[in-house]
Amino acid sequence: MRTILFASVILPDAAGFAQIAELVPRPEISPQQVVQYQVSSLQHNDEPHVDAGIERTYRFASPSNKGQTGPLERFALMVKSPAYSPIVDNLASSIVGSRIDGDRAKIAIKVTPEKGAPLIYLFVLTRQHGGEFNDCWMTDAVLPIQKGEKLPKDALAI
Numbered sequence: 001m002r003t004i005l006f007a008s009v010i011l012p013d014a015a016g017f018a019q020i021a022e023l024v025p026r027p028e029i030s031p032q033q034v035v036q037y038q039v040s041s042l043q044h045n046d047e048p049h050v051d052a053g054i055e056r057t058y059r060f061a062s063p064s065n066k067g068q069t070g071p072l073e074r075f076a077l078m079v080k081s082p083a084y085s086p087i088v089d090n091l092a093s094s095i096v097g098s099r100i101d102g103d104r105a106k107i108a109i110k111v112t113p114e115k116g117a118p119l120i121y122l123f124v125l126t127r128q129h130g131g132e133f134n135d136c137w138m139t140d141a142v143l144p145i146q147k148g149e150k151l152p153k154d155a156l157a158i
Contacts, residue, residue, distance in 0.1 A: 021052075022056075029136070031107055034060050034125060040093075045089055046089075054072075055072065058070075064140060084144065089113075090111045096120065099157075105137065105158075108120055122145060124142070
């Protein structure tokens with residue numbers, strides 16, 4: 001499976017994470033890999049400096065997402081808000097569902113935060129057209145699923 005291979009080859013552990021810390025959007029990176037990179041970056045948020053993971057995550061925010069959530073300082077405040085802070089310094093994460101349809105993708109990821117019960121977040125991505133990120137998958141939105149709720153059956157519908 002592509003997702004498992006990526007997790008074991010590119011994101012093996014904290015030591016291996018340093019090797020890919022400076023990843024940037026590229027056409028060969030799949031939507032699942034984008035989400036895994038973003039969540040892993042936030043898991044190691046303060047390596048090598050405070051909020052480095054938030055900076056890395058912001059790199060993979062689509063231009064339209066950055067228009068809504070940027071600049072970086074504003075994005076960082078949003079990531080640290082109660083809705084998204086469980087992703088920061090998370091203990092573990094795993095993809096629990098995904099769907100790709102043409103240039104759109106939805107990836108559901110289960111996150112085990114430092115404190116509290118596991119949570120699910122739905123990442124919405126699109127393949128970019130034109131410009132600096134042509135053919136790159138980037139995140140348009142991240143939607144928290146309410147605590148205690150399971151992923152709705154239609155959540156991955158595109």
